[in-house]
Amino acid sequence: RKEVEQDPGPFNVPEGATVAFNCTYSNSASQSFFWYRQDCRKEPKLLMSVYSSGNEDGRFTAQLNRASQYISLLIRDSKLSDSATYLCVVNDYKLSFGAGTTVTVRA
Amino acid sequence: DTGVSQDPRHKITKRGQNVTFRCDPISEHNRLYWYRQTLGQGPEFLTYFQNEAQLEKSRLLSDRFSAERPKGSFSTLEIQRTEQGDSAMYLCAIVMGDGNTIYFGEGSWLTVV
Numbered sequence A: 001r002k003e004v005e006q007d008p009g010p011f012n013v014p015e016g017a018t019v020a021f022n023c024t025y026s027n028s029a030s031q032s033f034f035w036y037r038q039d040c041r042k043e044p045k046l047l048m049s050v051y052s053s054g055n056e057d058g059r060f061t062a063q064l065n066r067a068s069q070y071i072s073l074l075i076r077d078s079k080l081s082d083s084a085t086y087l088c089v090v091n092d093y094k095l096s097f098g099a100g101t102t103v104t105v106r107a
Numbered sequence B: 001d002t003g004v005s006q007d008p009r010h011k012i013t014k015r016g017q018n019v020t021f022r023c024d025p026i027s028e029h030n031r032l033y034w035y036r037q038t039l040g041q042g043p044e045f046l047t048y049f050q051n052e053a054q055l056e057k058s059r060l061l062s063d064r065f066s067a068e069r070p071k072g073s074f075s076t077l078e079i080q081r082t083e084q085g086d087s088a089m090y091l092c093a094i095v096m097g098d099g100n101t102i103y104f105g106e107g108s109w110l111t112v113v
Helices: none
Strands: A004-006 A011-014 A019-025 A032-038 A045-050 A055-057 A060-065 A070-075 A084-091 A101-106 B004-007 B010-013 B019-025 B031-037 B044-050 B053-057 B065-068 B075-079 B088-095 B102-104 B108-112
Touching: A004 A084, A011 A019, A019 A084, A019 A101, A032 A060, A032 A070, A045 A055, A045 A060, A070 A084, B004 B088, B010 B019, B019 B031, B019 B088, B019 B108, B031 B075, B044 B065, B053 B065, B075 B088
Parallel strands: A011 A101, B010 B108
Antiparallel strands: A004 A019, A019 A070, A032 A045, A032 A084, A055 A060, A060 A070, A084 A101, B004 B019, B019 B075, B031 B044, B031 B088, B044 B053, B065 B075, B088 B102, B088 B108
């Protein structure tokens, strides 16, 4: 089993829609969690950290469920510029990445 | 400014040649990681360093791959006798002491022809 698994998508949504997806992790001792955004042929860039209480940054909401060992990302009012691959990163000393969830927002 | 500089950004090499990539954090960081990423896949862990010590190597890191971090600052990743399957982006990342801040380099693209 992979340390981190994500739904690869692709999620193809119209502008203004809400899209949400999850990431599961296997190491219960993992300490911190992140969502990164990666554009084609670019390095990953931090979107947001994920805290136990859940956190929101503008149109983006992240949740952590330690009991079920998953994190989620929700994008509200999606914009064309949100089209990217979203990587789940788990800090389990090895910094394990998911394979990414591709989101395409269409006009 | 990502806090991490990688060099070269792009490298085209013939199969069988050796290549070396360098990762330079702007400041001292305890943990430094190397990843390999191919198109359509997430970054795959290769190895990481705590200061000078290489603490873990992925099974992806065959004996043709070697990484060093001689002074606990910059790191090098060498691939010997390159194969076409080595074509990928090689990413370096550093983790701040609190474990909650990660910086990535812009990656080094390798094409083996």
